[in-house]
Amino acid sequence: MDNAVRTEPLGAVPGQPIALPTPLALDHVADMTRSRDRDMVDATLVAAFMDMLPVRQVVVWRLLGEPGSEQQWQRCASQAIGELVAGVNLMHAEHDDLIDQQVMPLHTRAFKEVSVVQESNEAGFRTVLPMASEREVEGVVELVGDMPLDYHMQRVALAVLRIHRNFSSLLDYSERDTLTGLLNRKSFDETFLRATVHEATAQFEINPDERRQAARRRHWLGVIDVDRFKLVNDRFGHLIGDEVLVLVARIMRSTFRFHDRLYRFGGEEFVVLLTAHDEEGAGAAFERLRLHMEQFAFPRVGQVTVSIGYTDVRPGDTPQAAFERADRAVYYAKENGRNQVHSHATLVDSGHLESGDNISDVELF
Numbered sequence: 294m295d296n297a298v299r300t301e302p303l304g305a306v307p308g309q310p311i312a313l314p315t316p317l318a319l320d321h322v323a324d325m326t327r328s329r330d331r332d333m334v335d336a337t338l339v340a341a342f343m344d345m346l347p348v349r350q351v352v353v354w355r356l357l358g359e360p361g362s363e364q365q366w367q368r369c370a371s372q373a374i375g376e377l378v379a380g381v382n383l384m385h386a387e388h389d390d391l392i393d394q395q396v397m398p399l400h401t402r403a404f405k406e407v408s409v410v411q412e413s414n415e416a417g418f419r420t421v422l423p424m425a426s427e428r429e430v431e432g433v434v435e436l437v438g439d440m441p442l443d444y445h446m447q448r449v450a451l452a453v454l455r456i457h458r459n460f461s462s463l464l465d466y467s468e469r470d471t472l473t474g475l476l477n478r479k480s481f482d483e484t485f486l487r488a489t490v491h492e493a494t495a496q497f498e499i500n501p502d503e504r505r506q507a508a509r510r511r512h513w514l515g516v517i518d519v520d521r522f523k524l525v526n527d528r529f530g531h532l533i534g535d536e537v538l539v540l541v542a543r544i545m546r547s548t549f550r551f552h553d554r555l556y557r558f559g560g561e562e563f564v565v566l567l568t569a570h571d572e573e574g575a576g577a578a579f580e581r582l583r584l585h586m587e588q589f590a591f592p593r594v595g596q597v598t599v600s601i602g603y604t605d606v607r608p609g610d611t612p613q614a615a616f617e618r619a620d621r622a623v624y625y626a627k628e629n630g631r632n633q634v635h636s637h638a639t640l641v642d643s644g645h646l647e648s649g650d651n652i653s654d655v656e657l658f
Contacts, residue, residue: 321345322453326460334464335370336378338434338457345453346446348438349374349417353424355432356394356404357551365391366400367551369432400433409451411441418442422450425458470557472535473542478558484566485612488512493608510568512606513575516619517545517582519561520598520631533593541597544589548582564616572605572636579603579634587632598632605638621646 321341328334335353342351352371358364372378394401403410403421407430412419420436434454436442442450468480495509519525519541526534538561545555545563553567565582569575579601586599602622606615618637625640626633640646 339370339372348436350437352435364394473557475555475557482612488606489610514615515565515603516623517563522561600626601634
């Protein structure tokens, strides 16, 4: 069978009948909009396509990286006939799990053209659908089957994707800071608690494999505070101050990896939840951010620096306790010259800070 690529425009064709949604489709829509967990939303999307369309496999791909830089595809959820939906824990994904953009031209074409692309080959038929949000195209859904999807099947698939997009936009509205687009304080606690569960599971695992234990990545929490930000607002005005915060967020995105969680907690305070093998690796990531900030020329303002404190995430930690440890390291940096990165554990070991372990207790009132 000769290869063939066909691109279908998005949207309705005048004069064509509109297929009514089936009870099965409505069931999946209800399941998709029930969860606030994005991984579960993707998993439900995959299961919906497997049930509703004549396909053998469904894969959700997202294109990672900033536009203009080297971007790569990440498999986020997938299912084949006879299998359960498989998802990827993005916080623990490695670079080897990513696929260069040029290796998947069909997916890249659907992404860039925001159109449905179909290809036939010896293995069957592959259909790639763009996943677009209100702000951008986030990725694609790959459908593999024994026959091409006709017009009505494509309409069903695109309608489900629109519902997925609309619900994802609602999640973005509730979870993201409106100014910078980073995650907000409200969305922090749930992700942090997952990190503590992961740390506890790894620590108390019975007979862990030594090689796997040595290679595992631990969670680290960093607090980033923009130095002398009040002076920026007082001297240049709040509009320029907001521009500085937007640029700080952009520098953070370009510095950290795709799966690191970036938050704005309010004002000039930012938080990063990342994974690294050890304290040295985490410190190196935060030091890169400090250097990138120091070297960036902010319009109208010039140089802007940050003070950073970080700590490990421990089994049984509370978000408040970990944040307090990192924030104390930030305060030390501020008091000793600013534009510095400090580890809370190192400051405690050197006698510059008290351990403050009592702050880990849960305060009920």
